Amino acid sequence: MTTANWESKLKEFKQYLKKMKSYEEAISLIYWDMRTGAPRKGLASRSEVVGELSAEQFRMSVSDEMGDYLHYFSQPEIYGKLGRIERRIVNEGLRDYERSKKIPPALYQEYVVLTSKSEAAWEDAKHSGDFPGFQPYLEKIVEFNKQFIELWGYEGHKYNTLLDLYEPGMTVAKLDEVFGALREKVVPLLGAIEASSHKPDTSFLKQTFDVEKQKAFSLYILKQMGYDFEAGRLDETVHPFATGLNPGDVRITTRYLKDDVNSALFGTIHEGGHALYEQNLSEELIGTPLCTGTSMGIHESQSRFWENMVGRSRPFWSRYFGDLQRNYPGQFDSVTAEQFYRATNEVKPSLIRIEADELTYNLHIMVRYEIEKGLFSGDIRVADLPEVWNAKYRDYLGIEPSNNGDGVLQDVHWSGGSFGYFPSYALGNMYAAQIANTMRKELGDVDGLIANGELLPIKAWLTEKIYQYGKSLNPTEIITSVTGEELNPEYLVKYLTEKYADIYKL
Amino acid sequence: MTTANWESKLKEFKQYLKKMKSYEEAISLIYWDMRTGAPRKGLASRSEVVGELSAEQFRMSVSDEMGDYLHYFSQPEIYGKLGRIERRIVNEGLRDYERSKKIPPALYQEYVVLTSKSEAAWEDAKHSGDFPGFQPYLEKIVEFNKQFIELWGYEGHKYNTLLDLYEPGMTVAKLDEVFGALREKVVPLLGAIEASSHKPDTSFLKQTFDVEKQKAFSLYILKQMGYDFEAGRLDETVHPFATGLNPGDVRITTRYLKDDVNSALFGTIHEGGHALYEQNLSEELIGTPLCTGTSMGIHESQSRFWENMVGRSRPFWSRYFGDLQRNYPGQFDSVTAEQFYRATNEVKPSLIRIEADELTYNLHIMVRYEIEKGLFSGDIRVADLPEVWNAKYRDYLGIEPSNNGDGVLQDVHWSGGSFGYFPSYALGNMYAAQIANTMRKELGDVDGLIANGELLPIKAWLTEKIYQYGKSLNPTEIITSVTGEELNPEYLVKYLTEKYADIYKL
CATH class of the missing domain: 1.20.1050 (Glutathione S-transferase Yfyf (Class Pi); Chain A, domain 2)
Incomplete structure (x- = not known):
């Protein structure tokens, strides 16, 4: 040769x-x-x-x-x-x-047909709250995935094989540990918050906001974050998303609600965080399979870092609240930056994951994680899902859906066979807090930068540490190379505890 | 078997x-x-x-x-x-x-590289008016096409082989005949128009028109034509076009000029005509190579029929001028429908094809046709093009460009090797007039329909006679099956003569 x-x-x-x-x-x-x-x-x-x-x-x-x-x-x-x-x-x-x-083509073909029918069946079932109508589909999808696990093989828990599809290297053992540590602190923290008499006033959020003005402000904030409009565009869809076609074309979408000033804004910042990752992949990865985010969890860490740790921070609103006031003349005249900051961080247990606040979001994920784990260990049957779901919501969030459409049928994921995906969302929160901790050590006064509207050095640091590598480093390599240790939930616990102790005067 | x-x-x-x-x-x-x-x-x-x-x-x-x-x-x-x-x-x-x-892959590859470089060279040359800078590219492109003609073979004139690419069955013999008949009447008609003392007043067209209002009116007229917005959309581009992705998704674009009420409107009607063709192809053609318009000439007949024979007709403005007035409050208060109709039909020899009026447009095409014919017969050399071009403009239109950018370099076609394409535009006018003549016999009072805003029966007739067939009938089959005879320029001559005799009181 x-x-x-x-x-x-x-x-x-x-x-x-x-x-x-x-x-x-x-x-x-x-x-x-x-x-x-x-x-x-x-x-x-x-x-x-x-x-x-x-x-x-x-x-x-x-x-x-x-x-x-x-x-x-x-x-x-x-x-x-x-x-x-x-x-x-x-x-x-x-x-x-x-x-x-390892998957026989005929088997895979059968599965593709099943999931496409199943998504339609789920839409109907969600609408009517009819779990039994969807149950046979879900049972088959779970069976298929069990077959796939046998064909692919597994180490330790069977569910590990599915987790690995979205977060390479992630295991039940690790998730049990980190979610356990998180739950142990989040549940009592939520109790304390609910008992607090210092709740934020959110009344001024309930106004009508001109959609064109919302759009202008979203574009302004994206620009501040360093989103490159020559390498992307912002459009409007019912379900917001980001899509990286190539690093020179990373598009995001948002949804404008007339009676909600925050939905489109934080949605845009969230998708903008995903987009910064994809826009700043190294040129040497272009055209290769490595030219994308390394895992769902790391990707989500970036959307959540920008949305929550930047966008829902006090220094952010000390810098940008004036701009917000000017953007909506007369609508926030008697509100202070501090009041607005507190309002955007209201914690309230709710039934719907995608509407959840930063704290309780993690509990929504844990419910799903435990159910998926049980489905593949055999401890939970599909038929029992509504009951298990409702019991867990009662346990973790203290509330319970009155119909399955707002409960076990609320998410599209299972109808498409995406088991193992949900943990990524909470992993994203943990990674984000851990990365932010290192950022503070290396970049110095990050709050000061945010308060000055200097978001570009933050983007540059993340590009240097994470974005450029795409899939050429796996999630474990990324988190250890950036922070010097493996995934550690304590950073998120500390961040949440301090943030809400301050806001709710606990 | x-x-x-x-x-x-x-x-x-x-x-x-x-x-x-x-x-x-x-x-x-x-x-x-x-x-x-x-x-x-x-x-x-x-x-x-x-x-x-x-x-x-x-x-x-x-x-x-x-x-x-x-x-x-x-x-x-x-x-x-x-x-x-x-x-x-x-x-x-x-x-x-x-x-x-018949084309060796290596030869074709070389040609693709050449034309892609040539288009960039043309852009520069057009901008600076520098024909010698573009000449070597054009010489090579002509040589390649001569080689292709030899490889493909030809009957009669060599240029026939290129004409056939865009208008199957079209020949130099036929074009000489129909363009000759047309030129014989159009040139003196143009002379009479220029000598007329009854010229339309166009002063009221020179105003500023709100772009959002222009858009609203364009959308309104498209709807009137029966353009299906569930099977298409209207966007904005520098160069308007229509693209049929499939019959359920036929998109058009237009360009809004602030100081021109007609440009976007007639552009939209033109592209809308192309789109009606593509939206109404028979379902049985979907997914086959026949699922598109049968030729450039027949396609252009539809855009031009809708743009000129409907959109620039007296009954159209008797019906829609009131809507136009209401769309631009205060801007056309002292104008009548008749005045507006006449203004949209002003004839004025000009240098640029894409800005030409309905009458002189045909002369712009004949100049190009004669040049292409000469290039492939060997009677004209590329080096002589600027001189030949200017002489023909003097002859046919009585004017002459002061620089090659407004002359021989104005069109993109030759830089991409599209020889044989130009005649389609004038063929479109001829087909349109001939088809309109039959339509009047079969549908009865077409002017009355237009004057009542009943454009849908016109679309339905065209669908039945032309649109549905796509490429499953060739252009000759279409024109003979619809009108009972082959292409005949007399219908266009008659239409133009009557229209302008009336407008200019000849």
Whole structure:
């Protein structure tokens, strides 16, 4: 094997990967378009286009050609010649390839058909609150996932295999530990907050806010964060999202509610946090499978850091409340920055995860985590879900839904088979607090920067420490390289305890 | 060969064609997005996505698999079993396949690189008026096209082969005849108009018009035409266009000029005419290569019919001028519908094709047609183009550009190698007048319908006669089946003569 040989083969392999990435980019653009304004009557045909492109992308990912490349480059004498990023491409590639190859195509096809029908069934069931109507679908989906776990194999708890899909390396043992530590503090903290007589006044949030003005303010804050409008755009959708087509085109969406000044704003900051990650991936990752966030948890840490630890902080509102007042003339004249800050941090147990405050959000996740764990250990049956759900909400949040639409049927995830995804949201909160702790040590007075509206050094630090690496470092590598230790829930506990002790005068 | 065999093979073939169509649809959506608001920094990567998808689509179009299908289905014993549409798919497929296979891939690749460089060179040259800077590119492009003509073969005039790419069956002999007949009447008519002392007053068009109001009025007229907003959308671009992604998603764009009430409006009606064609293709064509307009000329007949023969007609303004007045309060108070009608039909020789009026537009096309014909017969050299161009403008329009940017360099077409395209525009005018003549016989009082704002019966008639068939009938079949005769320029001559004799009191 001459040098020229393996180098030209590497070039070919990269070309092959780039082609797959091109299909992905086209598919992502089509999804963005479908959600932002594609005409209704064209959607059936467009779905078939997505089907064709996805099939081609999948075919390439499990082809013999792909297998040959991966086998070739993982031979020790060749692997040894590769650079860091190329090695990671091979490692990630092998893992995904072997995972895909272990599922018989016919079985997978059956599963795809099932989940697509199941999502429609879920929509109806959610609307009517009819769990029994959805139950047979969910039972089948759980069975399929149990089969996948057997085919893929597992270490320790069976659910670990599903967790690993979204947060590589995450396990039940680790989650039990960190969620346990978190719950132990959050539940009593919530009790203290509910008992406090120093509750924030939120009456001034209940006004009508011009949508164009909301949009202008959202754009202004995005700009302050360093979101690059030459590499992205902001649109409006029912469900906000961020999508990184490539680092030069990372689009976000938000939803404007006339009677809510905060929904669109914090939604925009949240998606903006995801977008900063994707816009600042290193150029050397472009066109490779590593050109994206490293895991759902790390991704979520960035959206939540910007939304909560920056956007819902006191220094943020000491800097930007004046701008907010000017943006809505006459609407906040008798409100102070401090009052507004406290109002945006109101804690109130609620039934719906996506409307939850920063503190109770974690409890919503733990309910789902424990249920998923039980489903795959066999301790919980699908038929029992409504009862288990309601009992856990009573336990953790002290409230209970009056119908399944506001309870066990509220999220889309399970209908699409996304088990193992929910923990990412709470992991994001923990990672974010841990990263913020290091940031304060290294950047100095972070609160001072925020209070001066100097958000760009924060973005630059995150780019240097996290964003640039994309998937070329895994989540454990990221969190240990940035903070010097593995995931540790104490930083989130400390952050939440201090923040709410101050706001609620506990 | 059993029945089951050919039928299952036909199913496979249709699946193959549908996949190709899916790639096309994805590419069209990407182009739409690039023009309507894709972030600048993502465009380089997006171009590579287009490159990958186009390459795959092209690969499929010239593959052995495609060849095998076409060969199989064109065997008489199999062909005889096919339906009308399937036969047409095979015929069209064979023609395109053989055309593509005749060009050596390396030669084509070289040509693609040349035209992409050439378009950039043209942009610069147009800006500075520097024809010699662009000349070497154009010479090479002409040479390539001469080579293609030799490889493809030709009957009669060499230029026929290029005309056939845009207007199947069109020849120099036919164009010489119809353009000759048209020129013979248009040139003296233009002279009479210029000599007329009854010129329309256009002073009231020179005002400032609110862009949001322009948009509202454009949307209103589109709705009147029967443009289906559940199967399309209107956006804003520098160069207006229509793109049919599938019949359920046909998008159009327009450009709003603050000081021009007509530009966006007639642009919208024009693109709306293209869109009505694409929205009303028969469902049985979806997913096949026949699911598009049959030729550039027939497509243009529809945009021009709606723009000029409906939108610039007296009954149209007798019906809609009141709406226009209400749309721009105070801006047209002292103007009558008749005055507005006359103003929108002002004839004035000008240098720029895309700004030309309905009458002189045809002369702009003839200049280009004669030049293209001369380039491929060998009678005109690229080096002589500026001189030839200016002489022809003097002859036909009585004016002459002071620089090449407003002259021979004004259009993008040649820089991309699109020779044979220009005649479509004038063919569109001729087809439109001929079709309108039949419409009047069959639908009765068309002017009365327009004057009542009953545009939907007109759309329905065009759907029944033209739109539904897409490419399943060729342009000659369409025009003869609709009007009972082949292309005949006399209808356009008659229409123009009567219209302007009335407006200019000749």
